[in-house]
Amino acid sequence: MSLAKTAASRPKVCFLYIAQTHQILHSLPIAVALARGWPGLEVEIAATTQDHLDYARQLLDALGGAPIASRLLPPAWLRAVRLKEASTPPKALMLAANAMALGKMDAIVTPERTTAMLRKLGVRKPLLVYTQHGAGDRGGVFEPRLRQFDLVMAAGPKQRQRMVEGGWVKPENCAMVGYPKFDIIDALPGSPLPVFPDAKPIVVYNPHFHATLGSWPRFGVRVLEQFAADGRFNLIFAPHIRLFDGASQAMLESVAPFRDHPRIHIDLGGPAAIDMTYTRAADIYLGDVSSQIYEFLRTPKPCLFLNPGDVSWQGDESFHHWQYGPVLTSIDGLTDAVEAARVGHADYVTIQKTGFAESFDLTATPSSERAARAIAERVLAKARQAA
Known part of the structure; x- marks a missing residue:
C-alpha cells in the first residue's frame, strides 16, 4: 500500500x-x-x-x-x-x-x-x-x-x-x-513573571508530592515562615502540580497566611508552574525529588535539597541529583543555608553540567x-x- x-x-x-x-x-x-x-x-x-x-x-x-x-x-x-x-x-x-x-x-x-x-x-x-x-x-x-x-x-x-x-x-x-518540552518552551513567550517590590535573589521552592520523600508534610510551612521572616530573598512557592491537586481545606489554609506577603509568590498549579517560567526565572532551587531540578539546571545555578526522612542517599541512583548541591535533613537556619549554597555554587558547577549532559541528549x-x-x-x- x-x-x-x-x-x-x-x-x-x-x-x-x-x-x-x-x-x-x-x-x-x-x-x-x-x-x-x-x-x-x-x-x-x-x-x-x-x-x-x-x-x-x-x-x-x-x-x-x-x-x-x-x-x-x-x-x-x-x-x-x-x-x-x-x-x-x-x-x-x-x-x-x-x-x-x-x-x-x-x-x-x-x-x-x-x-x-x-x-x-x-x-x-x-x-x-x-x-x-x-x-x-x-x-x-x-x-x-x-x-x-x-x-x-x-x-x-x-x-x-x-x-x-x-x-x-x-x-x-x-x-x-x-x-521535546524544551522545544515548546523555547517557541513560546512564557507566562508572566511574579512582580516583587525589590530586586533580590529569587528562590523557587519546588516540593514533590511523594508521601515520604517530599519535603512539604514535614518542612513546608516552616520553609515559608523562614522566608517570610528573612529579607534577603524573594521566594516563589511552586510545588509539583500534583501536591495540591485535590488538597484538603486544611492544606490550602496552611499557605493562606503567606499569600499577601510582598516577598512570596504562591502558585499551586497555574501555567507558570509547569511551563518553566519559574525554573528559568529563579536564581536558586530549593526542593527534594522533583525532576524539575533538571529543567532548572539547563543553566547551572545554585541548588539546595531537603531530605525530610534522613534517607541514606549517597550512591543511590534515585538521588543522583542530590549531588548538585548541599542536602539538609533539618531546616534550622534554612535561609542561611540557602545563602551558603549561593556563595558556594562554584563547587557544584562541573557536576551540574555533567549531570545535565547525562540526562539530555540534545x-x-x-x-x-x-x-x-x-x-x-x-x-x-x-x-x-x-x-
Missing part, C-alpha cells in the same frame, strides 16, 4: 491526556512535529477534561497551528467524577470507558504509564508509545508497566541505560530523543522532530506489513 494514503485511510495517532495538565507540554510538541512533518498520518489529541483541551488548543494556536483534531473523551458523568476534588477524573475508569474507541487507533501516545492498562483491557491493535514526562532520578518511574509499551522514549543516555539495564525496556523499543535536530520520526517510522512500517 502506498504511504500517500487518502485522509480516510491514513494511520491514526492519538495523543492521549488523562493526567494533570503539566504532562501536555511533554508530548504536544511531538504531536505538532508529527502533524506537520508526516502528512501520511492523521494526528489527534484526546483528553478527559475540557480544561486540558483548551490548554492544548491555546498552545497550538500560540505555535501557529497544526492539522490536529481534538476530542473530549466520554462519558460526561464520569468526567464529572473528581476524587478528593482532583483536577482529572479517575484515569483507570476513563481508560476502561474508552478502550473500544482507543483500540481503533494505530498508535496511542501518552506521557504517563497508567495507559499501559489498555493491554489488560484487551486493546491490541495500537502501538503504545510512552514519551515520559520528565528526566528525573526517582526510582518509582522505572517499573514493570514500561514493558507494555511498544516504544519508550528516553531524554538522554542515563535514562535509557537505566531502563534497558533494569530490564524494563528492550533496546530496540527505546528511542533516545532528547527533551542535538541540532529538535527533540520533538526526533520523537515524531521514531513514532512515524514504526506506525508506517506496521501499516505496510498490514497492507
Whole structure:
C-alpha cells in the first residue's frame, strides 16, 4: 500500500491526556512535529477534561497551528467524577470507558504509564508509545508497566541505560530523543513573571508530592515562615502540580497566611508552574525529588535539597541529583543555608553540567522532530506489513 494514503485511510495517532495538565507540554510538541512533518498520518489529541483541551488548543494556536483534531473523551458523568476534588477524573475508569474507541487507533501516545492498562483491557491493535514526562532520578518511574509499551522514549543516555539495564525496556523499543518540552518552551513567550517590590535573589521552592520523600508534610510551612521572616530573598512557592491537586481545606489554609506577603509568590498549579517560567526565572532551587531540578539546571545555578526522612542517599541512583548541591535533613537556619549554597555554587558547577549532559541528549535536530520520526517510522512500517 502506498504511504500517500487518502485522509480516510491514513494511520491514526492519538495523543492521549488523562493526567494533570503539566504532562501536555511533554508530548504536544511531538504531536505538532508529527502533524506537520508526516502528512501520511492523521494526528489527534484526546483528553478527559475540557480544561486540558483548551490548554492544548491555546498552545497550538500560540505555535501557529497544526492539522490536529481534538476530542473530549466520554462519558460526561464520569468526567464529572473528581476524587478528593482532583483536577482529572479517575484515569483507570476513563481508560476502561474508552478502550473500544482507543483500540481503533494505530498508535496511542501518552506521557504517563497508567495507559499501559489498555493491554489488560484487551486493546491490541495500537502501538503504545510512552514519551515520559520528565528526566528525573526517582526510582518509582522505572517499573514493570514500561514493558507494555511498544516504544519508550528516553531524554538522554542515563535514562535509557537505566531502563534497558533494569530490564524494563528492550533496546530496540527505546528511542533516545532528547527533551521535546524544551522545544515548546523555547517557541513560546512564557507566562508572566511574579512582580516583587525589590530586586533580590529569587528562590523557587519546588516540593514533590511523594508521601515520604517530599519535603512539604514535614518542612513546608516552616520553609515559608523562614522566608517570610528573612529579607534577603524573594521566594516563589511552586510545588509539583500534583501536591495540591485535590488538597484538603486544611492544606490550602496552611499557605493562606503567606499569600499577601510582598516577598512570596504562591502558585499551586497555574501555567507558570509547569511551563518553566519559574525554573528559568529563579536564581536558586530549593526542593527534594522533583525532576524539575533538571529543567532548572539547563543553566547551572545554585541548588539546595531537603531530605525530610534522613534517607541514606549517597550512591543511590534515585538521588543522583542530590549531588548538585548541599542536602539538609533539618531546616534550622534554612535561609542561611540557602545563602551558603549561593556563595558556594562554584563547587557544584562541573557536576551540574555533567549531570545535565547525562540526562539530555540534545542535538541540532529538535527533540520533538526526533520523537515524531521514531513514532512515524514504526506506525508506517506496521501499516505496510498490514497492507
